Amino acid sequence: MTEYVIIGDGISGSSAAETLREEDPEGSITVITDEGEPLYNRILIKEHAKGKLPEAPISIHEEEWYDERDIDLSLDTHVTRIDTDEKVVHTHEGEDIGYDKLLIATGGTPTQLPVPNSDADGIHHFWTFQDARKIREAAEGSDRAVIVGAGLLGIDFAAVCGAQDIEGKYLMRGDRWWRYALSADGAEIMHEGMRSKGVEPVFESGVDEFEVDDDGHVTAAVDPNGDRYECDWAGVAIGLTFNTEFLRDSDVEQNNGIVVDEYMQTSVEDVYAAGDITRFYDVLLGEQAQNGSWGSAKEQGRVAGVNMAADDEAEPFEWVSSYSITHFDFPFLSFGHPTLGDDHAERKYSDTEWRRIAFKDGKIVGGVLIGDLSPQSKFKQLMREGRVVADQKEVLLEKSVDLDELAPTQEQ
Numbered sequence: 530m531t532e533y534v535i536i537g538d539g540i541s542g543s544s545a546a547e548t549l550r551e552e553d554p555e556g557s558i559t560v561i562t563d564e565g566e567p568l569y570n571r572i573l574i575k576e577h578a579k580g581k582l583p584e585a586p587i588s589i590h591e592e593e594w595y596d597e598r599d600i601d602l603s604l605d606t607h608v609t610r611i612d613t614d615e616k617v618v619h620t621h622e623g624e625d626i627g628y629d630k631l632l633i634a635t636g637g638t639p640t641q642l643p644v645p646n647s648d649a650d651g652i653h654h655f656w657t658f659q660d661a662r663k664i665r666e667a668a669e670g671s672d673r674a675v676i677v678g679a680g681l682l683g684i685d686f687a688a689v690c691g692a693q694d695i696e697g698k699y700l701m702r703g704d705r706w707w708r709y710a711l712s713a714d715g716a717e718i719m720h721e722g723m724r725s726k727g728v729e730p731v732f733e734s735g736v737d738e739f740e741v742d743d744d745g746h747v748t749a750a751v752d753p754n755g756d757r758y759e760c761d762w763a764g765v766a767i768g769l770t771f772n773t774e775f776l777r778d779s780d781v782e783q784n785n786g787i788v789v790d791e792y793m794q795t796s797v798e799d800v801y802a803a804g805d806i807t808r809f810y811d812v813l814l815g816e817q818a819q820n821g822s823w824g825s826a827k828e829q830g831r832v833a834g835v836n837m838a839a840d841d842e843a844e845p846f847e848w849v850s851s852y853s854i855t856h857f858d859f860p861f862l863s864f865g866h867p868t869l870g871d872d873h874a875e876r877k878y879s880d881t882e883w884r885r886i887a888f889k890d891g892k893i894v895g896g897v898l899i900g901d902l903s904p905q906s907k908f909k910q911l912m913r914e915g916r917v918v919a920d921q922k923e924v925l926l927e928k929s930v931d932l933d934e935l936a937p938t939q940e941q
């Protein structure tokens with residue numbers, strides 16, 4: 530009987546556990562998580578923080594789900610070290626758990642701002658259900674907040690402000706939100722969306738220090754220009770630090786994330802990794818990449834489970850990810866790797882509609898759609914087919930994309 534151990538019960542770890550049980554009905558499966566609750570929908574915790582959704586629908590698995598599948602779930606258990614020679618996982622309680630196959634699905638932890646008082650009371654990071662409960666509590670009845678981090682998670686803090694009627698100041702380092710993927714035209718639509726929710730984007734700003742009161746609670750953020758923004762609480766979302774501390778004595782290769790091939794296998798035999806934590810070989814992109822999205826983490830967990838049970842390179846990970854934002858009156862979708870590539874095309878269609886497509890070696894590798902998401906399945910199809918289309922930008926930027934208009938000779 531094969532003994533499988535999974536560290537992490539987020540969507541990637543949980544999806545691997547489910548797949549392993551299907552693929553290997555006899556195997557022993559242990560899932561270890563340092564959170565106090567089984568899998569919940571991390572995407573939906575923002576709706577809870579906004580005050581819109583009660584707790585119940587956010588949970589995905591009850592503990593019975595694991596019992597029914599004969600999966601051993603250890604809650605509140607932190608893995609402190611692994612020994613890949615002895616094939617043992619060590620926990621903070623001094624327990625040693627042996628494995629034949631190990632999956633690391635530990636994701637990341639929000640990075641703290643490296644400025645004075647960044648750990649003060651009232652400064653929030655957004656990753657766990659517990660974080661969301663605290664943000665909701667802080668937001669209810671507060672008047673002013675400061676947000677830092679001009680990316681996909683920072684905007685969730687802006688949405689919390691909007692939903693809870695809080696005057697928000699969104700301090701950004703550059704001249705626009707998500708400047709790595711959006712031009713000024715695209716970003717301006719997002720800025721208007723923020724303003725419509727009562728959140729003011731502040732450009733060429735950021736935080737040099739937080740001020741606190743006598744009780745150590747945050748009272749203001751001071752930006753590099755010396756401007757001071759008073760606040761009842763602050764939300765910081767400047768990125769993730771990957772949870773790899775327990776790997777410090779191991780040979781598992783890391784490169785700002787755990788390096789895996791397309792089969793989710795690490796550099797060490799019988800050790801796999803899945804989800805946000807991986808730097809994986811992206812077969813569509815033709816190079817190593819990273820991805821912080823729910824669908825991708827779920828699929829990586831499933832693929833890892835298949836390959837762990839097969840004891841072989843049975844199935845590669847081949848996936849076009851997407852990430853949507855639904856806080857505003859217009860929809861937003863990012864797909865693939867919108868910040869990569871060597872060429873791009875973009876067009877603004879109206880005050881709420883914009884499109885950008887990123888290409889590498891003539892092939893689509895990602896993009897951002899604002900306002901009209903209808904072309905997404907066509908762009909994803911072209912990505913999966915690996916078609917060279919960068920010389921036909923006009924067809925791709927037509928308001929209504931017709932793939933039949935693409936020259937057939939460009940197919941590879």
Ligand SMILES: Cc1cc2nc3c(=O)[nH]c(=O)nc-3n(C[C@H](O)[C@H](O)[C@H](O)COP(=O)(O)OP(=O)(O)OC[C@H]3O[C@@H](n4cnc5c(N)ncnc54)[C@H](O)[C@@H]3O)c2cc1C
Nearest residue numbers: 537539540541563571608635636772804805821822823826
């Ligand atoms: C507020 C918010 C909104 C989001 N919105 C979207 C969205 O709209 N669309 C989208 O696609 N994605 C979204 N995401 C991102 C998405 O949720 C993640 O990409 C996905 O959950 C990653 O899953 P994972 O299993 O790789 O890691 P995680 O979900 O981070 O799970 C890792 C688990 O491992 C545990 N762990 C870590 N270290 C240890 C250890 N040493 N011992 C034991 N356990 C450990 C952690 O506590 C955690 O439970 C959002 C994320 C957040 C926080």
